[in-house]
Amino acid sequence: MSKRKDGQARGKYTLELKLEAVPVTPKILGLPVQTLGNWVRLSGKGQLKGAGDKPVSPEQMELDRLRAELSRVKMERDILKKANGVLRAGSPVKYAWIAGHKARWPITLTCEVLEVSASGYFERWRRKDCTKPSKPEVNKRISDEALLVHIKAIHAEGKEEYGWPKMWKELLARGIRVGKERVRKLMQRHGIKARGKRKFVVTTDSKHSLPIAPNLLDRKFTPEAPNQVWSSDITYIATDEGWLYLTGVIDLFSRQVVGWSMRDHMQTSVVTDALRMAWFRRHPAPGLIFHSDRGSQYCSHEFQNELKGYAMKSSMSRKGNCWDNAPTESLWGRLKVGRLYGRRFATRREAMDELMDWLNFYNHKRLHSTLGYVSPMTFEQRWIAAQQQDRKSV
Incomplete structure (x- = not known):
């Protein structure tokens, strides 16, 4: 530890901690990072004022604190609700889930809610480059243990909807090059499977005297463009x-x-x-x-x-x-x-x-076999991009 001018010990903070700390407070308070920085500088000069140049009362400060705490509680609730099955999994699966949702919530907060070490995430998970699985698969064969971590994370994230065919496609989409038979056997060995099918009752009430429209669709389920x-x-x-x-x-x-x-x-x-x-x-x-x-x-x-x-x-x-x-x-x-x-x-x-x-x-992430194993949103966005490219080339 080095010494500051005032004789106090100077802390040495890792780059990961600095990068993580910057967005945490603004996210909890719902503020832009630049705005918060401006407030810090004005406070140091004694020039910090409230709306309309009115002094901030202790009651208002307490109210702001309560609002910030409420925002944090809501974020924790959303994390708990989204994580669900991951809560019962081990640290590797939790780290995989945290990496997949780092754009939505601060990593330190998700680590706290899921009861894993933030330092463990940075030192082990990110150092092993598990958030970018394309590199190890290109250079060498991924181990069964590492592959199983990815499978369990996807299985939990998708609420157990994927069987081995969609699981294999999802792994490929995430840059993990692996054979489909290997995925099938690994999932079977560890009892990982999609939820079972069940027959459901149709509840249409067609016993009425109202006019009936003709069947214009006639089972033509593949229109050529959106909104047809x-x-x-x-x-x-x-x-x-x-x-x-x-x-x-x-x-x-x-x-x-x-x-x-x-x-x-x-x-x-x-x-x-x-x-x-x-x-x-x-x-x-x-x-x-x-x-x-x-x-x-x-x-x-x-x-x-x-x-x-x-x-x-x-x-x-x-x-x-x-x-x-x-x-x-x-x-x-x-x-x-x-x-x-x-x-x-x-x-x-x-x-x-x-x-x-x-x-x-379903709209943003779930792979759809009819669409070539991409989500509905991705399928439509790719079609729109292709149409725009065709117009440019004409």
């Missing part, structure tokens, strides 16, 4: 407070969920709200085909008038034929098997939070 065909359906989730009904609207081009609504009832608003959300997010051109089943909500005059107002064409499946709306039925299967099976929700709010988390995971 949307498909919608309603499913239900049990909670201790009663049923929660979820309506989803997906764009069949990228299989992205573009609109949704959650209600405690099966009235027409559960579908009209999902449609409005999808329209405000996407603003499709007139002529879009909106496909659904023959449920009374979709056949209602209110919903049909909503479609006409958006210049959309209504299309409906044949009676009792779930295959006419297979992509949306498949979406609900993935949701219930991958995230809801075996879960019990005390409140509808708890179920809604879980559904929102899954919808975000």
Whole structure:
């Protein structure tokens, strides 16, 4: 330890600690780093003032402190909720999870919440370059122990949705070059597998006298561009407070969920709200085909008038034929098997939070075999980039 001018010992801080410390406080307080730096400099000169040049009272300072503490508590809650299964895993899996979420939360905070050493992360995890797995795979064969760490981390992050085919694709996407048979055998040896499939009941109410639209889709599930065909359906989730009904609207081009609504009832608003959300997010051109089943909500005059107002064409499946709306039925299967099976929700709010988390995971991260093992968002972004490149080359 060297000495400062005032005789006090000068601390030696590692580069990793400095890089980590800089963004922590601004993130907790919700402030830009530059703003915080300006406040520190003004405080040293005795020139720090509040809004409108008014002095800051002790009550206001306490209120600001409480707000900062509340922000930190919320971040810790989000980390605990997101980590879930990782909490029961060993340090290597936790370090892998922390590395995968370092852009979202401060590393020191996630280490504290997951009860692992921050120094251990920097000294062992980052030194071994585990956050950049492409280098060791290029130079030499990754060991089974290291590969198993990656597999367990992906398995926990994806809430146990991936079997070995998607796991292999996800490893390749992360730069880990490994054979699919090796992944299959390693997962089988350690009992790592996707959640089991389960049959779910269809709840469409088609016993009504409302007008039925023709089947314009006719099982053509691969449109050539976004916002040409949307498909919608309603499913239900049990909670201790009663049923929660979820309506989803997906764009069949990228299989992205573009609109949704959650209600405690099966009235027409559960579908009209999902449609409005999808329209405000996407603003499709007139002529879009909106496909659904023959449920009374979709056949209602209110919903049909909503479609006409958006210049959309209504299309409906044949009676009792779930295959006419297979992509949306498949979406609900993935949701219930991958995230809801075996879960019990005390409140509808708890179920809604879980559904929102899954919808975000599905749109942005979940590999889709129909899309060549990329996420819906990635598939659409690549298509848009290709279209822009083609226009530039013309």
